Amino acid sequence: MKKNNVFNKVIFTLLASFLLLGTIFVGSATPAQAAKADKDKLTINVADNGGGSILSIIKEKGWLEAEFKKYNATVTWSEFPSGPPILEAFAAKRVDFTFLGDGAALQGQAAGLKFKNIALISDGKGISKILIPTDSKIKSVKDLKGKTIAVAKGTTFHVFLLKALIKNGLKESDVKLVNLQLADGLPAFVSGKVDAWVTPEPYVTQLISAKTAKLLPGLDTTIPAPSALIARSSIIKSHPELVTAFLEVYKEAIAWRDDNLEEAAQLVADKKKYPIEIIKILNNSFNYTLTPITKEAIDAQQKTVNLLYDAKFLKKKVKYSDSIDNSFINKVLK
Known part of the structure; x- marks a missing residue:
C-alpha cells in the first residue's frame, strides 16, 4: 500500500x-503574444530612384534585410523612375529611406516633408547632358530659345536645364518643355517630336554611338547637382540604430561593388534586362561615394535654392543646411 x-x-x-x-x-507562443511580436516588428520602406544604383545591389543581395532583422525590422522595396514620384510616396508615408537629386530634395524640403539628408553620394557633376539630333542646326544653349525640350520635370535634369538656360541669358519660359520621364523621352527624341532632350547615361552613349544624336555644343557639364541619401525624420528619432545600420550596409555595398565590378554590372544588367555593356557605361558615369554633406555641396544647394525660387520652381525659399544631419555618417566613417 x-x-x-x-x-x-x-x-x-x-x-x-x-x-x-x-x-x-x-x-510563450500563444496567439496573442505572437500577434504582439508581429505588431512590434517594424516595416521599413526603401525606394530605389531609377534602379541601377547601389541600392539595387543591396536589394538583390538581401543585405539590408539581413542587417535589419537584428533589430526586428523588415524591409519593403519600391522603385520609381525619378525623384518627384518618390516625394509623393514619401508624403503618403510609403518611403523611409532613399536618395534624391538636388531638384527633388529641395522640392521636398520646401513642401515641408519631414526628412533629413544623411550622407552625400555624388556631387552630380557631369551626370546631365543635353542631346540634339545629329542634323540639328542648334549650335549653342542660346539657340534653344523657342525650341521644344523633353525633360522630367522636378528632377536633377530639369534643374540642370534651368541653370544652363539662366547662365546663357534665357529663362524657362523661353523654351517649350515637354514633361517626360526618361523611358518616354527616348522615343519622343528618336522620333523627332522634340528638338532636344535632357538625359543622363546610358542614353547619351547609346544615341551618339548610333549616330542618332550629338551633344549640344558649348554646354557646361561641370554644374554641381549634389545627390544625397535621405531618411524620414520619425525614423531618425524613434529608431536611430536603423539609420546607422542603413549607412553601414550602403558603405559595405560600395566597397563590394568596387572590388567586384563585373559581377556588380551583371547583377544590375540581369535585373534591368539591359546589356551589360550599357550598365558598365552607366556605372562609369556615376562616381559612387559616401561622405558627410560637404560645405561645397551645401553652398551649391543654397545657390540652387535661390535660383529655383527666383524661377518660381520653388514656392518657398528654404535653408538647405536645416535639412542636414551628418551625425550618423560621421559615426559610420569614424
Missing part, C-alpha cells in the same frame, strides 16, 4: 511538472 502511495506521488509530481512546463511552452 505504501509502495502504491509512493508511486502515486511520483506520478503526480511528474504530471504536475509536465503540466507546468507545458504551460510555460504554450504560454
Whole structure:
C-alpha cells in the first residue's frame, strides 16, 4: 500500500511538472503574444530612384534585410523612375529611406516633408547632358530659345536645364518643355517630336554611338547637382540604430561593388534586362561615394535654392543646411 502511495506521488509530481512546463511552452507562443511580436516588428520602406544604383545591389543581395532583422525590422522595396514620384510616396508615408537629386530634395524640403539628408553620394557633376539630333542646326544653349525640350520635370535634369538656360541669358519660359520621364523621352527624341532632350547615361552613349544624336555644343557639364541619401525624420528619432545600420550596409555595398565590378554590372544588367555593356557605361558615369554633406555641396544647394525660387520652381525659399544631419555618417566613417 505504501509502495502504491509512493508511486502515486511520483506520478503526480511528474504530471504536475509536465503540466507546468507545458504551460510555460504554450504560454510563450500563444496567439496573442505572437500577434504582439508581429505588431512590434517594424516595416521599413526603401525606394530605389531609377534602379541601377547601389541600392539595387543591396536589394538583390538581401543585405539590408539581413542587417535589419537584428533589430526586428523588415524591409519593403519600391522603385520609381525619378525623384518627384518618390516625394509623393514619401508624403503618403510609403518611403523611409532613399536618395534624391538636388531638384527633388529641395522640392521636398520646401513642401515641408519631414526628412533629413544623411550622407552625400555624388556631387552630380557631369551626370546631365543635353542631346540634339545629329542634323540639328542648334549650335549653342542660346539657340534653344523657342525650341521644344523633353525633360522630367522636378528632377536633377530639369534643374540642370534651368541653370544652363539662366547662365546663357534665357529663362524657362523661353523654351517649350515637354514633361517626360526618361523611358518616354527616348522615343519622343528618336522620333523627332522634340528638338532636344535632357538625359543622363546610358542614353547619351547609346544615341551618339548610333549616330542618332550629338551633344549640344558649348554646354557646361561641370554644374554641381549634389545627390544625397535621405531618411524620414520619425525614423531618425524613434529608431536611430536603423539609420546607422542603413549607412553601414550602403558603405559595405560600395566597397563590394568596387572590388567586384563585373559581377556588380551583371547583377544590375540581369535585373534591368539591359546589356551589360550599357550598365558598365552607366556605372562609369556615376562616381559612387559616401561622405558627410560637404560645405561645397551645401553652398551649391543654397545657390540652387535661390535660383529655383527666383524661377518660381520653388514656392518657398528654404535653408538647405536645416535639412542636414551628418551625425550618423560621421559615426559610420569614424
